[in-house]
Amino acid sequence: MTPDDGFSHAVDRMWAVVPAGGAGTRLWPLSRAGQPKFLHDLAGSGRTLIQATVDRLTPIVGERVMIVTGASHEGAVRMQLPDVSKVVAEPSPRDSMAAIGLAAAIMERQDPAAILGSFAADQLINDGDSFAACVREAAAVAATGLVVTLGIRPTFAATGFGYIEASEPLAGFPTATAVRQFVEKPNQETAERYLATGAFRWNAGMFVVRASVLLDLLALNHPELAAGLRRIAAAPELLPDLWPGLQKIAIDHAIAEPAADLGKVAMVPGEFDWEDIGDFAALAGLQQGAGLKVLGQDHLVVGHEASGLVVTGDRDIAVLGLQDVVVVDTGDALLVTDLAHAQQVKEIVDLLKASERSDLT
Amino acid sequence: MTPDDGFSHAVDRMWAVVPAGGAGTRLWPLSRAGQPKFLHDLAGSGRTLIQATVDRLTPIVGERVMIVTGASHEGAVRMQLPDVSKVVAEPSPRDSMAAIGLAAAIMERQDPAAILGSFAADQLINDGDSFAACVREAAAVAATGLVVTLGIRPTFAATGFGYIEASEPLAGFPTATAVRQFVEKPNQETAERYLATGAFRWNAGMFVVRASVLLDLLALNHPELAAGLRRIAAAPELLPDLWPGLQKIAIDHAIAEPAADLGKVAMVPGEFDWEDIGDFAALAGLQQGAGLKVLGQDHLVVGHEASGLVVTGDRDIAVLGLQDVVVVDTGDALLVTDLAHAQQVKEIVDLLKASERSDLT
Numbered sequence: 059m060t061p062d063d064g065f066s067h068a069v070d071r072m073w074a075v076v077p078a079g080g081a082g083t084r085l086w087p088l089s090r091a092g093q094p095k096f097l098h099d100l101a102g103s104g105r106t107l108i109q110a111t112v113d114r115l116t117p118i119v120g121e122r123v124m125i126v127t128g129a130s131h132e133g134a135v136r137m138q139l140p141d142v143s144k145v146v147a148e149p150s151p152r153d154s155m156a157a158i159g160l161a162a163a164i165m166e167r168q169d170p171a172a173i174l175g176s177f178a179a180d181q182l183i184n185d186g187d188s189f190a191a192c193v194r195e196a197a198a199v200a201a202t203g204l205v206v207t208l209g210i211r212p213t214f215a216a217t218g219f220g221y222i223e224a225s226e227p228l229a230g231f232p233t234a235t236a237v238r239q240f241v242e243k244p245n246q247e248t249a250e251r252y253l254a255t256g257a258f259r260w261n262a263g264m265f266v267v268r269a270s271v272l273l274d275l276l277a278l279n280h281p282e283l284a285a286g287l288r289r290i291a292a293a294p295e296l297l298p299d300l301w302p303g304l305q306k307i308a309i310d311h312a313i314a315e316p317a318a319d320l321g322k323v324a325m326v327p328g329e330f331d332w333e334d335i336g337d338f339a340a341l342a343g344l345q346q347g348a349g350l351k352v353l354g355q356d357h358l359v360v361g362h363e364a365s366g367l368v369v370t371g372d373r374d375i376a377v378l379g380l381q382d383v384v385v386v387d388t389g390d391a392l393l394v395t396d397l398a399h400a401q402q403v404k405e406i407v408d409l410l411k412a413s414e415r416s417d418l419t
Numbered sequence: 420m421t422p423d424d425g426f427s428h429a430v431d432r433m434w435a436v437v438p439a440g441g442a443g444t445r446l447w448p449l450s451r452a453g454q455p456k457f458l459h460d461l462a463g464s465g466r467t468l469i470q471a472t473v474d475r476l477t478p479i480v481g482e483r484v485m486i487v488t489g490a491s492h493e494g495a496v497r498m499q500l501p502d503v504s505k506v507v508a509e510p511s512p513r514d515s516m517a518a519i520g521l522a523a524a525i526m527e528r529q530d531p532a533a534i535l536g537s538f539a540a541d542q543l544i545n546d547g548d549s550f551a552a553c554v555r556e557a558a559a560v561a562a563t564g565l566v567v568t569l570g571i572r573p574t575f576a577a578t579g580f581g582y583i584e585a586s587e588p589l590a591g592f593p594t595a596t597a598v599r600q601f602v603e604k605p606n607q608e609t610a611e612r613y614l615a616t617g618a619f620r621w622n623a624g625m626f627v628v629r630a631s632v633l634l635d636l637l638a639l640n641h642p643e644l645a646a647g648l649r650r651i652a653a654a655p656e657l658l659p660d661l662w663p664g665l666q667k668i669a670i671d672h673a674i675a676e677p678a679a680d681l682g683k684v685a686m687v688p689g690e691f692d693w694e695d696i697g698d699f700a701a702l703a704g705l706q707q708g709a710g711l712k713v714l715g716q717d718h719l720v721v722g723h724e725a726s727g728l729v730v731t732g733d734r735d736i737a738v739l740g741l742q743d744v745v746v747v748d749t750g751d752a753l754l755v756t757d758l759a760h761a762q763q764v765k766e767i768v769d770l771l772k773a774s775e776r777s778d779l780t
Binding site for chain 2: 086087360362363373374375376377378379380383385387389390391392393394395396398399402403405406409410413415418
């Protein structure tokens with residue numbers, strides 16, 4: 059697993075950071091605030107999403123894996139990943155910049171030349187070798203001082219992701235390019251135009267950067283946040299006191315977009331299959347077979363003139379005469395909808411929160 | 420509750436027999452072989468169907484109520500109806516003629532002039548006074564030696580019920596008529612023709628007849644069955660031995676149709692509201708409100724852009740973006756279908772029986 063690609067020097071200084079947050083409300087009631095989607099085996103592979111993420115990173119970085127998660131999930135994460143020793147628990151959610159920035163500040167103190175690669179806990183990637191080659195090249199590019207993002211090959215004109223626009227190839231690297239800009243989720247027409255140019259890739263939020271470069275870039279626009287994170291890394295006992303005062307901001311806005319404006323962002327195109335599993339339609343797409351697909355225990359499901367997705371709990375489920383239906387059975391809550399309404403499932407969660415049933419969310 | 424209609428003499432000799440059988444497979448998983456529909460409060464009234472049936476009969480016949488049910492339901496029936504002392508348990512299902520015929524033979528021994536009224540345990544009738552008036556007139560007609568059926572006013576061209584064709588009014592009674600014929604469930608075209616004539620009524624299987632007339636009519640075509648039933652009534656200890664050898668036949672074929680051919684059937688038209696609740700579409704029609712109707716606990720259901728029927732169990736249920744959906748939640752099984760497939764629910768039961776899950780049926 060150490061190909062002679064000339065990138066070993068860089069990748070040997072790299073830490074993989076896995077931010078594990080977000081309730082995944084469009085996957086309710088499977089995914090909850092207390093049981094978010096990264097803790098579930100949504101691919102039916104026998105490994106949860108966060109386990110599969112770490113499985114994919116270990117051949118690249120060995121034991122240099124750090125998970126940043128909410129305090130309420132620390133126990134579940136440690137249980138699922140007993141071999142990962144670095145689990146940082148956030149006292150409260152303060153958005154992605156604080157979570158990843160804290161990881162950067164911690165590793166910067168251990169190795170001033172440390173490289174940080176950030177990979178979300180809830181994405182699916184099938185081709186581990188292709189992914190590893192991409193990350194190794196990204197680490198080598200990051201060693202030169204750039205922020206390097208992984209660009210996902212778009213397979214359709216998606217309106218649910220942001221895009222990265224590539225510009226010139228980067229000299230000295232096999233596939234890396236400079237980045238002209240990051241763009242927000244487009245409308246359908248714009249997404250189709252992006253796809254037609256061939257210059258745009260999906261932004262999956264995966265990036266690689268030297269830890270000190272990340273923090274120095276952050277200090278340009280958000281000096282108090284950068285200083286706060288470095289103080290906590292120097293004196294971890296201050297975490298509970300300082301954390302609540304940190305600015306809440308997404309890393310895209312705090313780092314990626316300003317760095318792109320400064321011409322400091324590169325992209326390495328990923329050619330591996332990638333899935334976000336944002337909703338039950340995506341989840342249905344992952345399951346084998348036709349007709350009524352089952353995630354969980356096949357023997358519990360009887361379908362008759364039916365198609366769609368059933369996620370089983372512990373009871374028998376019969377589905378009769380419905381097409382593209384979605385049935386999700388859990389111990390205390392049941393969802394019945396269809397694939398066309400998959401994006402609206404979060405509206406159910408909003409309704410439950412607005413009523414007195416937020417215990418179910 | 421004893422109107423001066425001149426029928427008190429007849430009705431004072433009447434026993435109400437409530438045959439309580441049939442699994443109600445089109446209401447699976449709510450209704451099961453082990454928990455048939457008559458044991459459920461399908462109307463959401465606070466009383467189960469069999470309790471409501473007895474509630475409706477008590478003002479007419481007092482304590483002269485006899486329930487004939489399967490041995491496996493005897494316990495549940497006695498629990499739900501502690502005031503009914505006469506519960507006859509059939510060792511095994513032998514169709515309606517044996518069940519009702521046994522009741523007739525038992526009461527014939529107690530009172531040779533006894534009148535038997537048979538009323539299924541799983542029908543809904545709202546207007547108790549109108550029903551009582553109808554039954555009282557039927558008892559008086561039955562006292563003259565006729566088989567009297569109650570004719571339900573058809574509210575649409577139903578293809579799910581048999582029909583009764585009336586002929587001349589019966590002299591000396593306010594509403595009774597002679598009956599020309601019973602006809603089987605018609606096709607749509609025929610049903611519409613029936614409705615247009617004004618002479619046809621739905622056959623709900625409710626009838627009133629002198630017990631000895633019933634048994635004598637039975638003896639004409641099925642002498643062994645009539646004799647067997649009278650033997651059991653004379654020596655109840657023979658029930659377990661004789662019962663399995665009795666002929667299996669529906670009372671419509673054994674009595675009603677032959678008696679009509681002999682000109683011995685009358686009909687009293689019922690003007691009360693009547694519901695059979697044969698499937699979930701009928702059940703949905705009974706519930707109040709529009710949109711997503713709930714049978715059970717309203718607070719467990721969140722509907723959003725949804726309509727249809729939810730039968731709650733003990734869990735929260737969210738329904739999103741589906742119209743005319745049917746969701747039935749029970750402890751061990753869940754059904755998801757729609758109103759258009761209500762009649763096909765029995766196909767699910769057949770599939771379960773054919774697989775190794777007949778425990779769920």
